[in-house]
Amino acid sequence: MSMPVYHLFADAPAPVAPFSHACEADGWVFVTGQLPIDPGNEAAPLPEGIEAQTHKTFANLLVVLKDLGLGLENVVSARAFLTDFYGDYQRFNTIYASYFAEDKRPARTCIGTTGxxxxxxxxxxxIARRP
Incomplete structure (x- = not known):
């Protein structure tokens, strides 16, 4: 196994805790969970509502993937965490589904969390895989 490579990118939101934006080893790329933070103004309020927050979260994930030289087609698994699982699940799924081709959706887990x-x-x- 190759040694892990740890990535921090200037154009992605600054980490809110001690972690890298991504870590990779042997072609596997683990992208840290992204939030709907504006990387240009991280003190700005988060967007209103699950739809806007999901789009912003995807925008941040796409920045990290692009900086890695990857795209959504390289994603093999996703985990989503929702603070209002029952209230937001359907609207979240509508936005989430719009980012992936219907026949190329990664495996996914969606979890309700308290915060x-x-x-x-x-x-x-x-989790992505290099070609």
Whole structure:
């Protein structure tokens, strides 16, 4: 096994805790959970509502993937965390599904949780594989 490579990217939101944006080894890339934070103004309030927060979270994930030279087509697994699982699940799924081709959706786990950093409504992380 190759030694892990740890990535921090200047154009992604600064980590809210001690972690890297991504870590990779042997072609596997583990993208840290992203929140709906504006990387240009991290003190700005989070977007209102699950739809806007999901889009912003995907925008941040796409920045990290792009900086890694990857795209959504390289994602093999996703985990999503929702603070209002029953209230937001359907609307979240509508936005989530719009980012992946219907026949190329990664494996996924979606978890209801009592809280996320910055009082976000959603957090998503990815596992990707280099071609």
């Amino acid at each position: 996320l950093a910055r009082h976000a409504l959603v957090e998503i992380d990815f």
